[in-house]
Amino acid sequence: MGAWILFFMVIVLLGWLNQKHRYSGKLRTVYRELKELAERVRQGNSSPHDLPVWESRLRELERHPNEFNRLDEEIGLREALLLYLEKHYPGDERLGKLREAAAFRKDAVWGMKMRR
Numbered sequence: 001m002g003a004w005i006l007f008f009m010v011i012v013l014l015g016w017l018n019q020k021h022r023y024s025g026k027l028r029t030v031y032r033e034l035k036e037l038a039e040r041v042r043q044g045n046s047s048p049h050d051l052p053v054w055e056s057r058l059r060e061l062e063r064h065p066n067e068f069n070r071l072d073e074e075i076g077l078r079e080a081l082l083l084y085l086e087k088h089y090p091g092d093e094r095l096g097k098l099r100e101a102a103a104f105r106k107d108a109v110w111g112m113k114m115r116r
Helices: 002-022 025-043 048-062 065-075 077-088 095-103
Strands: 104-106 113-115
Touching: 025 048, 025 065, 025 077, 048 065, 048 077, 065 077, 077 095, 095 104
Parallel strands: none
Antiparallel strands: 104 113
16 A cells, blocks of 8 residues: 555656646746747737747747647647748748648647648
8 A cells, every 4th residue: 555655646746847847937938928929920019020039939949849739739839930920021931831830730639630
């Protein structure tokens, strides 16, 4: 019985550490700033000077692919970046790949790409 309790406590501790790591201060800041940028793009309040912020935050988030996918599902991150680049940088070489990526969404259960 004691071994089961210890096993349960280890599982709870690992879950807590995972949650703490997932939402560290730096990652929370990246989440908040990307949500704000996406909201500004959708409201039409973005500016060309936001590109360095987009790029640095996306680089940071790409180190955490699960979080990148979660935020993309939550706020449509790829679509917001696509809208931003189309508006301010229509000649950007990333537009083709972003259009293709934004045209598909991943099914949360199966992980399959589905056409919208």
